[in-house]
Each structure stands twice: as C-alpha cells, then as structure tokens.
Amino acid sequence: MPSTSTKTPPTNRFVEQNKTRLLDELKEFLRIPSVSTLPEHKRDVQRAAEFVGNALRKSGMENVEVIQTERHPLVYADWLHAPGKPTVLCYGHYDVQPADPLELWLTPPFEPTVRDGNLYARGSADDKGQMYMHIKAVEALRAVNGTLPLNLKFLIEGEEEIGGVSVAKYVEENAMKLKADVALVSDTNMYAPGLPTLNVGLRGLVYMEVEATGPARDLHSGSYGGAAPNAVFGLIELLAKAKNSDGQIQIPGIYDDIVPPTAEERVSWASLPFSEAEFLKTEVGSTELTGEQKYSVFERTWARPTFEVHGIGGGFTGTGSKTVIPAKAVAKISIRLVPKQIPSKVIAAFHEFVRQNTPKGIQIEVRVLGSGPGLMVDTGHQAIQVAAKAFSDIFNKPTVFTRSGGSIPIVGDFATHLGIPTILMGFGLPDDGLHSPNEKYNIDNYYKGIMTIAHFFEQYGNEDAG
Amino acid sequence: MPSTSTKTPPTNRFVEQNKTRLLDELKEFLRIPSVSTLPEHKRDVQRAAEFVGNALRKSGMENVEVIQTERHPLVYADWLHAPGKPTVLCYGHYDVQPADPLELWLTPPFEPTVRDGNLYARGSADDKGQMYMHIKAVEALRAVNGTLPLNLKFLIEGEEEIGGVSVAKYVEENAMKLKADVALVSDTNMYAPGLPTLNVGLRGLVYMEVEATGPARDLHSGSYGGAAPNAVFGLIELLAKAKNSDGQIQIPGIYDDIVPPTAEERVSWASLPFSEAEFLKTEVGSTELTGEQKYSVFERTWARPTFEVHGIGGGFTGTGSKTVIPAKAVAKISIRLVPKQIPSKVIAAFHEFVRQNTPKGIQIEVRVLGSGPGLMVDTGHQAIQVAAKAFSDIFNKPTVFTRSGGSIPIVGDFATHLGIPTILMGFGLPDDGLHSPNEKYNIDNYYKGIMTIAHFFEQYGNEDAG
Numbered sequence: 023m024p025s026t027s028t029k030t031p032p033t034n035r036f037v038e039q040n041k042t043r044l045l046d047e048l049k050e051f052l053r054i055p056s057v058s059t060l061p062e063h064k065r066d067v068q069r070a071a072e073f074v075g076n077a078l079r080k081s082g083m084e085n086v087e088v089i090q091t092e093r094h095p096l097v098y099a100d101w102l103h104a105p106g107k108p109t110v111l112c113y114g115h116y117d118v119q120p121a122d123p124l125e126l127w128l129t130p131p132f133e134p135t136v137r138d139g140n141l142y143a144r145g146s147a148d149d150k151g152q153m154y155m156h157i158k159a160v161e162a163l164r165a166v167n168g169t170l171p172l173n174l175k176f177l178i179e180g181e182e183e184i185g186g187v188s189v190a191k192y193v194e195e196n197a198m199k200l201k202a203d204v205a206l207v208s209d210t211n212m213y214a215p216g217l218p219t220l221n222v223g224l225r226g227l228v229y230m231e232v233e234a235t236g237p238a239r240d241l242h243s244g245s246y247g248g249a250a251p252n253a254v255f256g257l258i259e260l261l262a263k264a265k266n267s268d269g270q271i272q273i274p275g276i277y278d279d280i281v282p283p284t285a286e287e288r289v290s291w292a293s294l295p296f297s298e299a300e301f302l303k304t305e306v307g308s309t310e311l312t313g314e315q316k317y318s319v320f321e322r323t324w325a326r327p328t329f330e331v332h333g334i335g336g337g338f339t340g341t342g343s344k345t346v347i348p349a350k351a352v353a354k355i356s357i358r359l360v361p362k363q364i365p366s367k368v369i370a371a372f373h374e375f376v377r378q379n380t381p382k383g384i385q386i387e388v389r390v391l392g393s394g395p396g397l398m399v400d401t402g403h404q405a406i407q408v409a410a411k412a413f414s415d416i417f418n419k420p421t422v423f424t425r426s427g428g429s430i431p432i433v434g435d436f437a438t439h440l441g442i443p444t445i446l447m448g449f450g451l452p453d454d455g456l457h458s459p460n461e462k463y464n465i466d467n468y469y470k471g472i473m474t475i476a477h478f479f480e481q482y483g484n485e486d487a488g
Numbered sequence: 489m490p491s492t493s494t495k496t497p498p499t500n501r502f503v504e505q506n507k508t509r510l511l512d513e514l515k516e517f518l519r520i521p522s523v524s525t526l527p528e529h530k531r532d533v534q535r536a537a538e539f540v541g542n543a544l545r546k547s548g549m550e551n552v553e554v555i556q557t558e559r560h561p562l563v564y565a566d567w568l569h570a571p572g573k574p575t576v577l578c579y580g581h582y583d584v585q586p587a588d589p590l591e592l593w594l595t596p597p598f599e600p601t602v603r604d605g606n607l608y609a610r611g612s613a614d615d616k617g618q619m620y621m622h623i624k625a626v627e628a629l630r631a632v633n634g635t636l637p638l639n640l641k642f643l644i645e646g647e648e649e650i651g652g653v654s655v656a657k658y659v660e661e662n663a664m665k666l667k668a669d670v671a672l673v674s675d676t677n678m679y680a681p682g683l684p685t686l687n688v689g690l691r692g693l694v695y696m697e698v699e700a701t702g703p704a705r706d707l708h709s710g711s712y713g714g715a716a717p718n719a720v721f722g723l724i725e726l727l728a729k730a731k732n733s734d735g736q737i738q739i740p741g742i743y744d745d746i747v748p749p750t751a752e753e754r755v756s757w758a759s760l761p762f763s764e765a766e767f768l769k770t771e772v773g774s775t776e777l778t779g780e781q782k783y784s785v786f787e788r789t790w791a792r793p794t795f796e797v798h799g800i801g802g803g804f805t806g807t808g809s810k811t812v813i814p815a816k817a818v819a820k821i822s823i824r825l826v827p828k829q830i831p832s833k834v835i836a837a838f839h840e841f842v843r844q845n846t847p848k849g850i851q852i853e854v855r856v857l858g859s860g861p862g863l864m865v866d867t868g869h870q871a872i873q874v875a876a877k878a879f880s881d882i883f884n885k886p887t888v889f890t891r892s893g894g895s896i897p898i899v900g901d902f903a904t905h906l907g908i909p910t911i912l913m914g915f916g917l918p919d920d921g922l923h924s925p926n927e928k929y930n931i932d933n934y935y936k937g938i939m940t941i942a943h944f945f946e947q948y949g950n951e952d953a954g
Contacts, residue, residue: 059808184808229809238773242923243796244894247824248779248788250772254797262728306716307704310849313714322714330709331720332812333803342525342650343695343857346798346923358713383776391809428710457708457812
C-alpha cells in the first residue's frame with residue numbers, strides 16, 4: 023500500500039480544535055466500571071450502555087436503541103440518508119475486563135489519568151477509547167459537512183469480554199436490519215507507534231473451566247497422604263500433559279486443520295520492525311520466551327494455536343500452613359485457534375484428551391464458557407483498500423497488513439450472518455497493557471484515530487460514488 | 489499385649505457421675521475459635537490459653553503459668569508432691585485448624601453440636617477434646633483419692649497447627665524444668681472404634697510455599713499466547729514432575745534413608761481389621777486409591793514419604809472468563825518424612841529438584857514454612873507397657889501398636905532435649921474429619937479417655953513404686 027499525500031481533511035482541524043473536550047468526554051466514559059464478568063457491576067454496565075446511546079444521539083445518529091438482552095444491553099443506531107452510497111456497520115464494545123490485581127495499578131483503574139501522553143484507565147484501549155472514536159468521527163463529519171458521506175449503522179455490545187453471547191444472537195436474528203457493505207472494528211493494535219496497521223487475521227478461542235474432584239471432602243494429609251487422590255495434584259497432572267516442554271500442545275489432532283501463513287505473509291512479517299530481545303524485555307518482562315522454537319514469534323502468536331491456563335484455585339492458600347488433601351480444584355483454560363480450525367472439533371478433542379489423561383481417583387468436569395473460530399480477511403476488498411489508504415494518509419506512512427493473536431468472535435458472526443468482511447482498523451499500541459494493570463491508550467492515537475475514521479468514511483463514500 | 493481384667497477403677501465412677509458437666513465444659517472450650525494461623529483470631533487464641541490455665545488451676549494443678557511467646561501463649565502447670573514416683577509430662581495443643589470451607593459444615597464449626605453420639609466442632613478431636621481429658625483425669629484422681637499417684641507436668645501449646653515454633657524453643661531452653669520420665673500425648677487415633685491403640689511411629693514433615701513468576705505483569709493471552717511464559721502453567725509443569733502417575737516421588741534421593749517396617753510390624757498391620765474397599769468408600773470417598781501400588785495402604789500412609797500439594801492459586805479464578813497469562817502463581821506443598829529421613833537433606837533435595845526442573849522463562853522461589861523429622865518409639869519402655877495395659881483394661885481389648893501418617897514434631901523435641909519417649913495414646917477415630925469440615929469427636933471416647941488416662945496415672949505410679 024503506497025503512501026500518498028492528500029489535502030489535509032477538514033475533519034482533522036475539527037479534532038485539533040476540540041481536543042480538550044474530546045478527551046474529557048472519554049474520561050467520563052472510562053469512569054464507569056463496566057466490568058461485564060462481575061455481577062456486582064451489572065448496573066455500571068447498564069450505565070455505560072446508556073452513555074453510549076446518549077453519545078450516539080448527540081453525534082447525530084438516529085434510531086438509537088438500548089436493547090436489553092439476557093445479560094448486558096446492546097446499543098444500536100443508524101443514519102441512512104446517503105442513497106447509492108455504501109453502508110458501514112461500526113462495531114465496538116463498552117464492557118471491560120476486571121481490574122484486578124488492583125494493588126498493581128499506579129492510579130485507580132476507573133479514575134482516568136494522563137501521564138506521558140497516555141490516558142491510563144481500564145478500557146482506555148480495550149475498547150472504550152477505540153469505539154468512542156467512531157462516534158466522534160460522525161460528529162466531526164457532521165460538524166464540518168453538515169451531513170455524512172455514506173450510510174452508517176452502529177452496533178455496540180457489553181459482553182465482548184465474556185464471550186459476546188447476546189450480540190451473536192442479535193446479529194443472527196437481525197441480519198436484514200444490520201445489512202451493510204463492510205463492518206468496521208477498532209479493537210486491535212497498530213504494529214508499532216506511528217505505523218498504520220490493518221489486521222487481516224484473527225485467532226479464535228475456546229474458553230473452558232476444568233474442575234477436578236478427588237476425595238469426597240478435604241482430608242488430613244498425614245492420615246491419608248500416600249493413598250488418597252488429591253484434586254489439586256490431579257488437576258496439575260492433567261493440565262501439565264496438555265503441552266510439552268517445547269510448547270507443543272498434546273491434545274490429539276490439535277494441529278490437523280492448520281493452514282500455514284502464505285509465503286507473502288512471511289516476507290511481510292519478516293520486514294516488520296521487531297527485536298525479539300526488545301519484545302522479551304519491554305513487553306513480556308521475563309528471562310526467556312517460550313513456545314514452539316521452530317516458529318517465529320509472529321507465527322507463534324498469530325498463526326499457531328495455544329493452550330493457556332488463565333487461573334487456578336484449590337485447597338488452602340491463606341497465610342501459613344494447612345495440611346489438607348483438597349477435595350476440589352478448578353482451572354480456567356483456553357485454546358486459541360487459527361483460521362480453518364473448527365471450535366466444536368477442538369472442544370471434542372479436549373474432551374478426548376481429558377478422558378485419556380484423567381489421573382486415577384480424579385473426576386474431571388469440563389465446562390465450555392465460550393468459543394469462536396479464527397478468521398482471515400480478503401485484502402483485495404475495496405473497503406480494505408480504501409481503509410488502508412485513509413490510514414496511510416493520516417499517519418503519513420504505508421499501511422502494513424498483520425494478523426492478531428487475539429479473538430474478535432463478532433468478525434466471524436458478521437461473515438456468517440451478514441456475509442460481509444470486517445476492517446480491523448485499530449489504534450492501540452503493543453504496550454497498552456490490555457487485560458493488565460495500568461492499561462493505557464495513547465492520546466495522540468485517540469485524536470488521529472478519529473481523524474482516520476472520518477477520513478475513511480469520506481473516502482469510501484466518495485470512492486464508491488465515483 | 490494381653491487383655492487383663494482388673495477391678496473397675498473408682499475414677500470410672502467419677503466420670504460416669506459427671507458426664508453432663510464434663511461435656512458442657514468441653515463445649516465451652518470448643519466455642520473459642522482459636523485458629524492459630526489466622527491473624528484475626530489472635531485474641532481468641534489468647535482466650536483459649538487462659539481457658540486452659542483456669543482449667544488446670546481448678547483441677548488442682550499448681551504453678552500455672554500462661555507464658556507469652558512471639559506468637560501464641562504456652563500454658564505450663566505442675567504437681568510434684570509424689571517423691572519417688574515417676575513424672576509424666578502431659579502435652580497437648582489448644583489451637584485449631586481454620587474451619588474453611590465453611591459452607592460444607594452442617595452446623596457451625598464453633599458451636600459444638602451433639603449428633604449420633606458425637607460432638608461436632610472444629611478442634612473437638614484435634615486436639616482440644618483430647619488434651620482436655622488429661623486435665624479431667626487429674627480432677628478425677630484428686631476427687632477420688634484426694635491426691636495424685638505420681639508427679640505431673642503440663643505443657644500445652646497454641647501453635648501446633650502452624651509448626652510449633654514457640655514450644656520447640658521453650659522445650660530446648662527449659663529442659664530442666666520440663667524433665668520427666670515420659671511424655672503423654674493424646675493427639676492421635678484409635679485404629680478402629682473400641683480398639684485401644686498406641687502409636688509408636690510418626691511421619692515427619694517439610695512444609696513449603698512455592699512461588700512462580702513468569703512475565704513481569706499479567707499479559708493478554710491473545711497478544712502473547714505462544715511466546716510468553718505463564719506463571720500458573722510453569723508452576724503446574726514443575727509440580728507435576730514431583731510425582732509420577734504411579735505415585736512415586738521424583739525428587740532425587742527422596743527414598744535414600746528409608747528404613748522399611750520390620751517383619752513383626754508387617755505381620756501386626758496385616759492383622760488389623762482393614763478393608764481397602766471400605767476405606768475407599770467411607771473415608772476417602774473417591775473412585776480409586778492412589779499412591780505406590782506395590783506397598784500396602786498402611787505402608788503408604790505410615791512408612792513411605794509423600795508429596796502433596798495442599799493448595800494452589802494464581803491468575804483469574806472469578807466468575808466468567810478472563811484471558812490473561814498470569815504473572816504469578818503460588819502453591820503450598822509438603823513432603824511427609826519417615827523415621828531416619830533428615831528434613832534438611834530433603835529440603836536441599838527439593839531445591840535441587842526445582843533447579844533441575846524449573847520451566848523456561850519461569851522464576852521459582854521456595855519458602856520453608858516448617859519442618860520436623862519422623863520418629864519411632866521403643867515399645868519395650870516400661871511406661872509404654874503400662875499405658876498399653878491401662879488402655880486394654882478400660883476398653884477390654886488388647887492394645888495394638890500402629891503408626892501414624894501424621895506429624896507431631898514435639899515428640900522429636902522431647903526425645904532430643906529431654907531424652908524421653910512419648911506415649912501417643914489417642915482416642916480419636918479414623919472418620920473424625922481432622923482438618924476437614926464437620927470434624928467430630930466420639931463422646932464415649934471422651935469419657936473413656938478420661939478413665940484410661942486416670943487409670944494409667946494410677947497404674948504407672950503404683951507400678952514404679954512396687
């Protein structure tokens with residue numbers, strides 16, 4: 023994608039002139055602790071939905087609905103007064119990850135704080151700060167032109183961090199209402215600061231809870247140690263077998279359906295500014311990288327499945343010592359999938375792995391908490407090409423195509439039920455600390471993101487008309 | 489040990505006539521939540537010490553002291569007016585294990601409740617109910633005879649469940665004050681209901697906390713999964729290697745110093761009423777027993793070392809799903825030792841095991857929380873022989889000699905610093921649920937325990953004089 027210079031879009035000036043207000047509004051949004059997984063934040067999640075609805079209304083979007091679901095509300099809005107122009111479906115999520123461990127935050131997670139050009143808060147990058155740019159791009163275009171250059175629909179959800187059940191159902195059941203030419207999602211990273219990046223590949227995910235039961239009750243390890251099964255050790259034994267010391271997953275068939283990256287992708291990835299030593303030091307912060315050594319870090323994190331244990335608990339973990347043989351233990355695990363892997367097949371394979379490896383005297387129960395396939399986007403699609411050019415225009419650098427190791431299940435729903443591709447135009451940075459303490463969003467990227475999206479809307483509307 | 493009939497001791501009648509009061513007093517003692525490991529119960533632990541001091545004073549014991557230590561108080565008392573008679577040092581502990589998980593208790597852990605001839609409460613068997621019998625035996629003898637048949641010293645501690653640091657120090661520093669012919673401890677089980685049992689072997693214990701560190705902070709598993717070390721998985725990988733699927737511990741040299749049970753012991757153990765199927769069903773409550781199949785359950789639980797994980801925690805374990813690669817994880821583990829194994833050597837071997845097996849990118853820190861060796865008691869000692877006979881007299885059955893899989897470090901301290909053997913005369917039952925929800929103590933054993941101890945004091949005082 024060659025970089026081309028254009029006349030500075032007038033929406034850029036609008037953003038420049040409204041910087042303080044645009045930041046203050048985002049801060050107000052970030053103060054709402056809309057943690058979707060924690061029942062005690064249910065009302066905050068509702069409040070965040072209403073905030074989004076009001077912001078859409080103020081931006082000039084129409085038919086705003088806050089749609090109640092079985093869990094957290096969806097927010098819909100549209101503006102459909104550009105006949106003959108394409109329609110973009112803007113998607114984002116207003117829910118956030120839990121903030122724990124709280125003690126590691128330098129400033130409170132729900133009190134947005136500016137430091138060194140960044141805005142620190144849970145959800146600042148993932149995804150409140152990014153989805154809010156779409157709304158502000160609408161506002162900018164209407165302020166500058168009095169109208170919009172194309173048709174827009176918004177669908178914003180509050181369950182992205184917990185599996186997105188309601189939005190998936192809604193997309194399936196409302197395909198006509200949501201019909202568009204392309205979807206736009208800003209929930210990914212730029213590959214590096216200042217480097218416009220479109221993500222064209224996503225990993226899928228199977229998220230499960232695995233519970234082990236040993237003895238009927240906690241037992242004294244003096245009296246029973248040596249003869250009674252231990253639920254914690256049983257779970258440890260089982261999970262340790264899921265991956266060998268070279269990082270290879272030991273679940274049978276897990277690598278069957280994998281399509282390796284194309285030669286073109288490998289060349290492109292090799293050209294990205296990347297230092298393994300720097301990645302280890304500044305991003306991972308450990309002594310050594312892990313995983314399958316025969317694959318590059320890009321391939322390992324973008325194009326290979328993973329097995330991770332996200333959390334484990336069981337037995338006595340308080341202060342001091344207690345000599346129990348625990349009766350119960352539970353772990354949260356996930357398997358990341360790459361394009362062409364089928365979630366149901368992977369779930370079945372994991373069940374089979376559990377069946378084959380459950381230690382003696384241990385009962386294992388597996389609960390699937392969510393799943394979605396990996397995906398590739400066609401880089402030849404017109405909207406992707408226009409988006410890449412708009413991105414280049416604002417950042418004044420050629421746009422690169424990368425993949426992401428994370429999962430955005432909605433992209434699969436859009437493909438399946440609406441038959442449309444998704445532009446993954448993200449403005450996050452690799453060190454934003456998504457899902458971690460001290461999550462932040464680069465403030466300059468927030469402003470440039472609004473400019474880029476407004477510019478993309480304008481160019482896509484014009485291009486299609488021309 | 490042949491069963492011999494004797495005239496019913498008058499102390500039996502005293503117990504029979506005071507049953508209600510003796511039970512009410514124990515209930516009062518059990519209502520104090522003296523959980524030594526939890527800082528929030530520090531004052532309750534102090535209250536329990538004072539309760540013991542008062543009970544000793546009321547029983548006629550003299551020179552009662554509640555001795556403050558760095559953590560929880562010791563209680564000392566003596567009665568030394570039987571010149572020429574032997575001296576018995578009575579030991580017990582008034583501290584208890586934490587009661588969690590609370591939701592599994594049928595009645596509150598600190599509201600003692602009678603059901604089916606048992607008294608349900610945390611500490612009822614371990615060890616408040618048992619140590620209190622010693623005091624009541626003194627009271628019974630003085631009520632019946634106006635005096636005591638031998639010299640007695642009491643040393644009761646409040647840190648048994650957390651490693652017994654203060655009592656160990658006190659015994660070492662006060663050997664002259666505590667000098668006795670034999671120690672008496674009631675903190676073990678009878679092999680079966682109605683079967684008088686002396687424990688002559690104890691396992692030792694090394695209790696450790698193992699902490700794993702992976703990345704510098706929790707990471708998003710989408711972005712970093714496949715390349716970043718995971719502290720929970722690293723800890724799982726390490727600990728799973730400590731024992732193979734046949735229950736054999738893989739710590740180098742762990743089996744080096746083990747002395748197998750004598751042929752005589754094996755014959756005796758084989759004669760005990762034991763059904764593996766019944767043990768599995770009613771005590772363990774799982775589908776299968778585990779551990780080294782080539783050894784009997786007795787040998788596995790009494791005469792073989794163990795490796796157990798008592799608890800593990802790390803990453804996200806709340807409701808729902810969170811896709812982190814955790815930075816930290818911690819486990820509580822122990823290794824039970826058999827006689828002749830040296831704790832310091834086992835600790836060094838575990839460090840070496842950790843050094844050899846720490847996964848890539850993971851840092852492991854090991855903290856030793858407590859340790860003590862295993863022990864054997866000489867069954868030929870006169871006091872042991874008298875105790876066995878007294879036990880037989882009251883229960884009207886020959887006394888059996890068994891071992892215990894648990895640890896009573898104080899027995900080692902008595903051997904080392906006072907040069908005396910310890911009689912482990914316990915009245916608990918195998919299904920008492922020590923350290924578990926719904927701990928109970930058989931009320932009939934409580935009464936018969938008081939009778940047995942009083943009878944032992946009388947017989948040991950007479951025997952020695954005769």
